[in-house]
Amino acid sequence: xxxxxxxxxxxxxxxxxxxxxxxxxxxxxxxxxxxxxxxxxxxxxxxxxxxxxxxxxxxxxxxxxxxxxxxxxxxxxxxxxxxxxxxxxxxxxxxxxxxxxxxxxxxxxxxxxxxxxxxxxxxxxxxxxxxxxxxxxxxxxxxxxxxxxxxxxxxxxxxxxxxxxxxxxxxxxxxxxxxxxxxxxxxxxxxxxxxxxxxxxxxxxxxxxxxxxxxxxxxxxxxxxxxxxxxxxxxxxxxxxxxxxxxxxxxxxxxxxxxxxxxxxxxxxxxxxxxxxxxxxxxxxxxxxxxxxxxxxxxxxxxxxxxxxxxxxxxxxxxxxxxxxxxxxxxxxxxxxxxxxxxxxxxxxxxxxxxxxxxxxxxxxxxxxxxxxxxxxxxxxxxxxxxxxxxxxxxxxxxxxxxxxxxxxxxxxxxxxxxxxxxxxxxxxxxxxxxxxxxxxxxxxxxxxxxxxxxxxxxxxxxxxxxxxxxxxxxxxxx
Numbered sequence: 001x002x003x004x005x006x007x008x009x010x011x012x013x014x015x016x017x018x019x020x021x022x023x024x025x026x027x028x029x030x031x032x033x034x035x036x037x038x039x040x041x042x043x044x045x046x047x048x049x050x051x052x053x054x055x056x057x058x059x060x061x062x063x064x065x066x067x068x069x070x071x072x073x074x075x076x077x078x079x080x081x082x083x084x085x086x087x088x089x090x091x092x093x094x095x096x097x098x099x100x101x102x103x104x105x106x107x108x109x110x111x112x113x114x115x116x117x118x119x120x121x122x123x124x125x126x127x128x129x130x131x132x133x134x135x136x137x138x139x140x141x142x143x144x145x146x147x148x149x150x151x152x153x154x155x156x157x158x159x160x161x162x163x164x165x166x167x168x169x170x171x172x173x174x175x176x177x178x179x180x181x182x183x184x185x186x187x188x189x190x191x192x193x194x195x196x197x198x199x200x201x202x203x204x205x206x207x208x209x210x211x212x213x214x215x216x217x218x219x220x221x222x223x224x225x226x227x228x229x230x231x232x233x234x235x236x237x238x239x240x241x242x243x244x245x246x247x248x249x250x251x252x253x254x255x256x257x258x259x260x261x262x263x264x265x266x267x268x269x270x271x272x273x274x275x276x277x278x279x280x281x282x283x284x285x286x287x288x289x290x291x292x293x294x295x296x297x298x299x300x301x302x303x304x305x306x307x308x309x310x311x312x313x314x315x316x317x318x319x320x321x322x323x324x325x326x327x328x329x330x331x332x333x334x335x336x337x338x339x340x341x342x343x344x345x346x347x348x349x350x351x352x353x354x355x356x357x358x359x360x361x362x363x364x365x366x367x368x369x370x371x372x373x374x375x376x377x378x379x380x381x382x383x384x385x386x387x388x389x390x391x392x393x394x395x396x397x398x399x400x401x402x403x404x405x406x407x408x409x410x411x412x413x414x415x416x417x418x419x420x421x422x423x424x425x426x427x428x429x430x431x432x433x434x435x436x437x438x439x440x441x442x443x444x445x446x447x448x449x450x451x452x453x454x455x456x457x458x459x460x461x462x463x464x465x466x467x468x469x470x471x472x473x474x475x476x477x478x479x
Contacts, residue, residue, distance in 0.1 A: 001474055003030060004127035005039040006116050008109065008136040009099060013085070014047035016099055017302070018248070018384050019134060019164045022215070025251040029467040031082035038125060040116050042094045042108075043076060043087035052078060056087065060122050064115050066107065067179040073115045075123060086123065088115045106172045109136040110180035116140060117148055126153055129474045131160040135170030138205030139181075139193075145208055146187045158477040161209035163202070165381050166223050166230050167306070170201030191238070195231070206235055210477050212243045213470075215382035216403030220245030228379055246470060247406055248382040249463035255367075255391045257457070262361050263368045267393075269454045275368065275393055282369030285362070286328045286353035295442045296326045297435070298370030298394065300363045300385055303333025303341075308376035308399055313340045314428035315435075320348045323439060328370065329354040330362055368392040371449075372438055376423075376431050380404050386420070390456035395449070396420035397434055407461065411441065416448040419456040 009015045011024030023039060031037040045053065056076040063070040074089035088094070093108040102108070117140060120126050132140045141159035148154060176199055177183055188194045193204035206212055214220045220243055222228040224236045236243060257275075258268045264281045267274030276292050283290045301307045312329075319325060329341055329352075341354035355362065367373070373389040375398045382403030386396040390407075398404040400422045411418035423434040442449050 001129065001471070001478065002036045002125065002127040003027075003038070003129050003131065003474065004120070004125065005037070005131045005133070006041070006137045006140065007039075007133035008042060008112075010039060010041050010085075012049075013041065013052055014044050014099060018215075018382065021251070021384055022162075022164065022248055023133065025249065025463050026467060026470065027083045028081045028251075029249075029463040030471060033471075035471070036084075036125075037082070038084040038086065038127070040086040040088065040119065042099075042112050043074075043089040044099055045089075045091075045095050046097060047099065059086070060119075062118065062122060064111055064118060065182055066111050066114070067182055071111055073111075073118075075119055077123075086119065088112055088119070090115075106170070106176055107180055109170075110139070110176065113137055113140050113143060114147075114181070117143055117154070120157075121151075121153055127157060128478045129158050129160060131162065132205065132209070133162045134164050135168050135202045135205075138170065138209075139201045140205070141208040141210075142187050142193060142204040143181070143183075147181060147183045158211075158474075159209045160211045160213060160473070160477070161205040163206075163212065163214045163223070163381070166202070166214075166228070166232060169203065169230070169232070171195065172199045172201070174199055200232075203232055203235055206232065206239055210242070211473055212236075212239060213473070214243070214245050215248045216406045217245035217247070218405045219381045219402040222379070222402060244473060246466055246473075247403060248384060248387075249461055249466045250384055250387045250391065252391075252462045255364075255388050257368060257392050260364065260368070262364045264365075269393075269457050272393065272450075272453070278365060278369035279371070280369075282328065282365050283326070285365065286355070287349070288326050288328070288353055289350055291326075294324060294326050295372065295439055296328070296370045297372050297374055297397075298366040298389075299327070299329040299331065299374045300366050301329075301331045301333075301375070303331050303337035306378050308378050308426070308431075309333070309337050311376045311426070311428045311431045312374060313337065315432045316344050316352070318432060319435065320344070320351045323435070324443075325351065325435075325439065327352045327374075328366060330357070330359065330366055332356055332358055367394055370394050371442060372397055372421075372435075374431075374435075375399070375404065376426075377401060377404065378426060383407070387461045390419060390459055390461065393453040393457050395438065395452055395456065397431075397438055398422050399426060399431075400424045411437070411448075411452065413441075416445070416451055417455075418452055419459060420452070
């Protein structure tokens with residue numbers, strides 16, 4: 001099949017979160033077959049490493065009409081791992097320090113969405129399936145059926161929209177229809193872009209796409225409820241016949257404890273000794289006492305309420321005062337959380353250490369060197385950190401939501417089965433109670449703990465299975 005992905009970020013070129021990881025791994029997996037897989041992205045030159053910039057080839061250029069303005073659009077190309085990557089070049093929109101959070105994000109991604117559509121014929125690649133991701137490209141299915149419906153070459157293109165996080169929807173005033181897209185109001189209705197008196201890009205994509213997917217089966221059900229649909233629950237109920245939850249995977253080329261050169265010591269299920277070397281290295285890196293026997297808990301997260309960071313902060317005094325435990329934390333986010341964890345670092349220097357920064361290599365060492373991983377997210381569409389942890393024999397402690405339910409098997413004390421620990425009530429007391437259950441197994445039933453480690457490492461969370469499910473959906477749409 002000919003498959004074109006489009007999104008606002010993609011590893012290894014530039015990413016801010018899980019969307020970038022997915023776009024870095026899924027197309028690569030699909031390209032291992034006989035599929036012609038291509039990805040189109042904005043050209044965020046300041047965020048791209050020189051090694052990739054130097055490989056770019058100029059393919060073509062043209063103008064895109066944004067309202068009454070004609071904006072330059074250059075197309076650059078790079079081929080890697082069997083995937084062809086296109087980059088939409090416009091210095092005014094994309095040559096910036098960060099990927100998002102500018103006052104003109106609506107105009108930037110309106111330009112990008114139209115550029116994606118107008119690019120296809122110019123690079124001589126009209127796909128069977130165009131796969132859009134999140135609000136930044138969710139308007140593309142709408143544009144294909146409304147603004148560009150007259151382009152005969154594009155009439156058979158099927159569209160897929162994946163919702164990675166429904167919290168972000170792309171809401172704008174109605175003027176964007178004329179000032180950005182130079183189109184009328186034919187798509188501005190309740191089963192289209194209309195949300196009260198605003199334009200909602202994600203809502204439009206939900207109705208106009210041929211298939212809507214999200215990143216775990218449980219999250220697909222959760223977003224149809226008022227608590228988790230963020231205003232779109234009724235619309236998702238309306239289109240439930242074309243809504244599918246497909247679990248994300250992780251890139252096993254990157255996350256492989258036996259071959260990982262980022263961590264100090266490699267290890268496997270047959271020989272776990274390297275795991276404990278990584279633990280000592282991690283304790284040293286964070287300035288904690290080097291003690292192989294103490295339970296070491298890790299956190300790698302955005303410091304935000306969605307990630308349940310408030311529960312960790314509320315539980316910290318009780319945890320560090322009354323338990324034989326160490327905790328390391330890596331992340332950035334809201335200032336009051338950053339300040340809280342700096343405070344705990346100074347108050348409990350032998351038991352807690354936080355690094356308020358983003359460091360992917362250090363994150364890898366945390367996955368590899370800790371005994372358990374805290375992930376008490378308030379909601380979690382899929383989550384990748386728990387998958388990374390399992391791959392490195394670190395047992396996740398999670399809140400039972402979204403993809404965490406689908407990927408972490410709760411510990412059964414009678415049989416020793418399971419791959420982690422989970423809790424249902426979203427509170428600091430429930431988190432503490434679950435940590436206590438984990439610590440009891442760690443200290444009192446090491447055979448159960450080791451069995452869970454090996455079970456987690458052997459579990460197949462690669463993209464291979466998920467890619468097959470996507471491919472089945474694509475074929476269903478196209479034939």
